[in-house]
Amino acid sequence: MRLVATLFTAAVFFSLSLLDLGAHHGPEKLVFKARNGDVTFSHEAHVKRAKGDCKTCHDKLFPQSSTAPLNYKAGVHKVAEAKKISCGACHFKAGPAFASQGSCAKCHVKG
Ligand code: HEC
Numbered sequence: 001m002r003l004v005a006t007l008f009t010a011a012v013f014f015s016l017s018l019l020d021l022g023a024h025h026g027p028e029k030l031v032f033k034a035r036n037g038d039v040t041f042s043h044e045a046h047v048k049r050a051k052g053d054c055k056t057c058h059d060k061l062f063p064q065s066s067t068a069p070l071n072y073k074a075g076v077h078k079v080a081e082a083k084k085i086s087c088g089a090c091h092f093k094a095g096p097a098f099a100s101q102g103s104c105a106k107c108h109v110k111g
């Protein structure tokens, strides 16, 4: 009986630690719908490049919500790039990541 209780406790703690990991790293990826091809945002790869620092993006660029508006598509991304907001905070010409111009297919993938 004691062994069963110990195993049960261990299992509960193990699953809690997995939930905890998810909570600390956010989602693995998010898919943003677009008529010209949906965009898969690898949240995991972006977190890695930010060296795990959530404050790089939250909450100054994005709230922690996949349903909040991104505010990126206006003027086919030119507005966000000029204002350095949303994805355009990094994805702009001569910025740390590729700009929208000439790179549509790096983000938009037709299904
Ligand atoms: C490179 C930018 C970036 C970094 C760094 C980042 N996130 Fe995010 N995160 C996003 C974006 C973009 C969204 C979606 C926002 C939207 O749809 O308006 C998001 C959404 C989320 C969500 C909501 C998921 C859902 O399904 O509603 C959570 C939770 C989250 N992030 C947690 C984290 C945590 C924890 C970290 C640090 C380990 C982190 N994020 C680092 C960009 C980032």
Ligand code: HEC
Residues within 6 Å of the ligand: 039, 040, 041, 042, 045, 046, 049, 050, 056, 057, 061, 070, 086, 087, 088, 089, 090, 091, 096, 097, 098, 106, 107
């Ligand atoms: C904090 C800076 C930052 C923000 C904000 C950011 N990115 Fe990135 N992103 C990068 C960097 C750096 C790379 C890799 C460098 C490159 O390929 O030019 C990258 C690469 C990518 C890639 C190529 C696949 C990959 O992950 O390696 C896609 C697609 C992408 N970003 C989409 C987005 C979208 C969509 C948003 C907004 C929801 C966004 N990014 C916001 C910095 C950022």
Ligand code: HEC
Residues within 6 Å of the ligand: 032, 033, 034, 035, 036, 039, 069, 070, 071, 072, 073, 076, 077, 087, 091, 098, 099, 100, 101, 102, 103, 104, 105, 106, 107, 108
């Ligand atoms: C860094 C990734 C990225 C690049 C590069 C990119 N887009 Fe986007 N695009 C997005 C995301 C994410 C959305 C969804 C934005 C939102 O919901 O606010 C979007 C939305 C759009 C929309 C609106 C679609 C709809 O159904 O409302 C259009 C049009 C568009 N993009 C055109 C382009 C064109 C044209 C290019 C190349 C010149 C381009 N995009 C390059 C990520 C990107």
